[in-house]
Amino acid sequence: MSYQLIAAPLSLYSGKARGYLRWKNVGFTEVLSNAEVYKDVILPRVGWPVIPVLITPDDQTVQDTSDIIDYVEKCEPGPSVYPDGPVQKLAALILELFGDEWLLISAMHYRWTYNEDFAYQEFGNTAFPDLPKEERYKQGKARAERFKGSLPFLGITPKTAPAIEASYEAFLRAFDAHLAKHDFLLGSRPSIGDFGLLGPLYAHNYRDPASGDKMEKIAPRVADWCRRAHAPQHALAGEFVADDQIPDTLVPILKMFAQEQLPILKDSLADLQKWVDDNPDTKELPRLTGFHKYTIGGVEEDRAVFPFCLWMLQRVLDHLQSLTGEDQTKAHKLLREIGAEDLINMKVEPRLKRENFKLVLA
Template sequence: MTDYKLYGSQASLFTGKARGFLRWKGTRFTEHAVNEQIMREIVLAKVGWPVIPVMQTPDGDIIQDTADIINAIEASHPEPSVHPDGPVQRFVSQLLHTYADQWLVVPAMHYRWNYNEDWIYGEFGRSMAPDATAGEQYELGKKRGQMFRGFVPMLGINEETIPGIEASYEAFLAEFSAHLDAHDFVFGARPSLADFAFLGPLYAHLYRDPASGEIMKRLAPNVARWTERAIAGEGGKGTLIGGDQIPQTLLPILRRAMAEHLPVLLASLDQFAEWLETAETGAEVPRAFGQAEFTQGGRSGKIITASFSLFRLQAALDEYADMDEAVRTRADALLDTIGGGALKSFSLPQRLERRNYKLHLAL
């Protein structure tokens, strides 16, 4: 049997998330740095737009989106599961998935592009063309990196918001560090979905980019050590916290997620509903509907309202919808504690699904 193939990059946020997960699962896979040929012949030819990571199964199927990669491997190798046992834990796990993928990308992008810009151009080039000269690599990396650099203002990262983004990231590091004083991973002694979600922003950008890594190691050595464990796929078959308990040390992180991200998710929901008024059945959904006000670390700005954030949140809302009354009472008490009460009635006016590697209205 041939192995799975992971096409990605060491510098890529979402490739790190997939790599840590695959290593932890013990999946046999080989990783291939995306060069211009792979971009053309695999990514563009099969997925249709330039995005990584892309996984090829031993049967030749192509999977894009880290959640789909995780779900495909879970389906064929269910034990140990990446999902916690308890229904409230699974709900929280999906909430943290949304926060990590769609909100912690803001500090990840800020530190990369405002502290590591020259280095990352060279790094993109080294990954795409290992045999080119340093000058050629820099130019090639710059060409590819311009697109990502262009995302920075869309994420609301500017002179006014940067002090708030940094204050919030530093507070997050302190909160996660305090959690890691008590637990090796988010839900106990082995990693689960939320760990791999956090690994995305925390590994490639915030640990591996040199200037960002120096900051993480100085401010939160505990988090740096967790990053090393998670990317190495450590944690084996250790047990997760039982009894559907949510560790108290996760509450500050959940409060931060609700305070910063939930207002943007609510604005995205309103804009999605507005867009729906003229959308055709099964239409492709735009990547962003518009913009919304956000506040973090006491600074406010405007960020794009990403449709994909609603898609990630849909998985958490599905967990919530599946709860029986007793479980929902516990989930609601938690939502009240973390300032997430608005999620109780958060309802997408239409389901979203991925077809052809793009987000569409569900059919």
């Protein structure tokens, strides 16, 4: 048996896993996550409704794209999406976090503001592919409510919408300028950072029609990168830039992480610590630990605090804290240059881990 990826074309994190597996040249079959597959496979194996899910050749279940990628990196041969260079690896992990948990905001905003009908149809096409078109739309609309309903929790409201768009457009322009010089974030080989960005940029912001038009207009090289990262013509190909260098054109994007996402991560950490104090006997974390105010483009809004982003942050910090000597000096220099020096002394405490596909205190 080869790998099976339970996934769907419309799903953000499915694009991340699919693009990675293709580049890694791993034999896999994609199984559409229709309603029956959720009931018969995903729920019994994972315990909650989520995609993508990887079933390995020896029938293990892996969920969460970071765990999927790490599992395959460990088991399969060939070049890695993790650079050997410690500074490049740091940048790649930061950009995975930035794609997974920050660009998610623009992806959700654009899908549900400009592509709503398309998305309803896609939800129906996924869940009930055999029903007539109108019935698929109706069913899709009912199933999509939960996703559309998450917008205010992500801080997406009429008040923040213009700032979310301005921030996303600035990101697109910066990434487009970078891609004028490099095929991927760190050279001619995609890294874990590319696949982190591919999640929000492919399924939502490239594939949703109105968003795709916008991307082609503002940042045609990003649209081209989406095609190359999602469906590589040459698996396992390419090299990272020599000497552990960070391309100059990547610095503006890393600065966006520091300015926009890092304050949210700091608040989330404080909130985790408060939650632990308030719930001394609970090991499993809820999806949300509370609410806080975040700022985008100078506009302040309430949003929920999702402790999951701290598990992603812990991946970055574990790598950072493993560095010594000259590697550490170079990594700290990059963090100061991008305005993320707060990461240097940050610790996710208490530590988090994933157990039975849930986030728990380690």
